[in-house]
Amino acid sequence: MRRDYYAVLGIAATAGPREIRQAYRRLARQYSPDVNFWDVTARALFEEIAEAYRVLNDPDARALYDRFGGRQDAVESGRRGEDVHLAIEVGFDDVVRGAAVELAVPRFSPCPACEANGRTAAGPCEPCSGRGVRRVVDVVQVGIPAGVDSGTQVRVAGEGHAAPFGGPRGDLVVSTRVREHPFFVRKGESVHCEVPITVWEALRGARIHVPTPQGQAVLVVPPGTAAGAIFRLRGQGVARLAADVPGDLFVTIRIDMPTGLDARTDELVRQLERLLPGAPRDGIERYRGGTA
Numbered sequence: 001m002r003r004d005y006y007a008v009l010g011i012a013a014t015a016g017p018r019e020i021r022q023a024y025r026r027l028a029r030q031y032s033p034d035v036n037f038w039d040v041t042a043r044a045l046f047e048e049i050a051e052a053y054r055v056l057n058d059p060d061a062r063a064l065y066d067r068f069g070g071r072q073d074a075v076e077s078g079r080r081g082e083d084v085h086l087a088i089e090v091g092f093d094d095v096v097r098g099a100a101v102e103l104a105v106p107r108f109s110p111c112p113a114c115e116a117n118g119r120t121a122a123g124p125c126e127p128c129s130g131r132g133v134r135r136v137v138d139v140v141q142v143g144i145p146a147g148v149d150s151g152t153q154v155r156v157a158g159e160g161h162a163a164p165f166g167g168p169r170g171d172l173v174v175s176t177r178v179r180e181h182p183f184f185v186r187k188g189e190s191v192h193c194e195v196p197i198t199v200w201e202a203l204r205g206a207r208i209h210v211p212t213p214q215g216q217a218v219l220v221v222p223p224g225t226a227a228g229a230i231f232r233l234r235g236q237g238v239a240r241l242a243a244d245v246p247g248d249l250f251v252t253i254r255i256d257m258p259t260g261l262d263a264r265t266d267e268l269v270r271q272l273e274r275l276l277p278g279a280p281r282d283g284i285e286r287y288r289g290g291t292a
Helices: 005-009 017-031 040-056 059-077 092-097 199-204 263-275 285-290
Strands: 084-090 099-110 133-144 153-156 172-178 185-187 190-198 206-212 215-221 230-233 249-256
Touching (some): 005 017, 005 040, 017 040, 040 059, 084 099, 092 099, 099 172, 133 153, 133 172, 190 199, 190 206, 199 206, 199 249, 206 249
Parallel strands (some): 084 172, 190 249
Antiparallel strands (some): 185 190, 230 249
């Protein structure tokens, strides 16, 4: 049985002339006899592609094919509708907990005037031009799972374009882009943040409360912690896709230096310096002038 010409070119029955030409050129390069010298199957496919393009590229021939030639082939082959691709922006909270969103999806849906048959008692259905589908905007509920990242694709089965003449729908493919958070930074499966502490907390150690995507955690800062130290809080990041346990949160310490010292506090600092002398630059003089 002859294959549906639209399926041969891999396009929707509602494709415009430009889409038809692009599909033909792509497939013709792939299956050209000049490239596939000894492949008999490729030669047969090339002839089928050329025949499909000859008919669909001619407006009159295509109209006749849509009216009489394509309908039975489409129904018998059960040709599936095309996928619909949408991109949405989600917030960091949606990444942590997941979300249910309602999307306005532009797609082809069964024509109610002819009940997706393409024909009425008076002849070809005018609202859908005899194709059984019409372009509409439908509201579709989509579940965004916890753990998505920018570039993640969520596939919703059976919510794409309807195929002509009552064929099954394609899928809805939703690509996510996660908005930046003012405090948390996502890096792969982990989350990072920077937390300031005082000089005194760095010297003496402290127990500080740290906000996390999961709520709040207590971080124990040991005495003598240096600026730039990184602490790992396991299970305090965001969920991993298809995993039950959240990822980890990495906390980088920033030391908040005091400013505006008066004469009294300056003297106290000098006393502390005498009690705790240090020589942090010892050992680097030998590198002066590039010598090793």
